[in-house]
């Protein structure tokens with residue numbers, strides 16, 4: 001630990017409820033070890049511009065565990081992807097004696113973290129994204145809060161649907177991943193759920209609404225992932241035409257990114273923030289934290305990004321061939337486990353809708 005003088009912490013990409021709890025935990029762990037902390041503002045852009053604030057005491061991080069957003073602000077930064085941007089970021093680290101960085105965010109954040117590690121700044125990633133689309137971990141920070149927010153909004157729509165005997169098709173966030181849609185669909189009693197990972201049977205969904213209406217049901221909820229770009233709005237029109245049920249469309253959008261973090265997110269963020277700092281002090285670098293089967297662990301960032309691409313079926317054949325037998329085995333097993341879990345939940349969603 002002696003080699004660390006100052007640590008930088010940044011949040012980058014889309015904000016996620018619980019990021020503040022992760023910042024607080026990581027910073028306090030460092031301060032407890034006698035290491036000062038720079039809060040780098042607006043992600044990698046702040047590192048390029050030297051836009052930072054120094055935390056010298058735990059009091060500098062008081063009363064943020066319960067707040068959403070990120071006190072360090074966030075941004076998506078193109079400049080950092082180029083050598084000139086990286087050179088400025090490295091100069092900021094050198095000038096300010098920053099010997100290590102904790103980067104909280106999603107896959108774009110991890111790409112930046114692995115680049116920094118390769119340039120001699122030990123960097124550790126913490127998965128903070130509402131999308132839960134980091135395949136090597138069961139959960140990401142912000143996922144639980146976003147689902148609860150979406151569920152509560154859908155409950156509100158259910159109330160008015162019931163009064164007016166309507167259907168509401170709701171598009172939820174998640175980028176290319178259907179995790180939020182799948183779980184909020186189940187939790188809000190949706191008649192149907194459409195996600196990118198599993199083919200959607202539109203005919204069956206429409207027939208279900210027709211049958212449910214005939215059975216006396218008045219309100220209908222259909223949850224669609226934004227990953228099926230533009231589909232939710234079209235589906236609302238089709239349902240109205242085919243079932244005769246007046247159907248509204250709602251896009252929940254960024255409302256899902258705000259709101260007080262849930263206990264689950266605060267806990268996960270606190271565990272991951274403190275552990276990430278411990279790992280950095282132990283000399284680890286170029287890793288992303290994970291939580292699998294209830295246990296905090298880590299994966300090399302390159303592997304974490306590769307298994308994400310494998311899950312999204314975006315891995316090029318030559319990339320696949322270049323993997324070691326051991327890596328192929330765990331990555332394939334991981335993708336199969338995530339897919340199987342989604343299929344299991346999807347089947348339940350259909351059975352009980």
Ligand code: F6P
Nearest residue numbers: 014106129130131173174175257
């Ligand atoms: O990654 C988080 C996320 O909220 C996605 O669910 C969504 O697709 C995207 O970010 C929206 O990005 P922006 O905040 O740039 O509009």
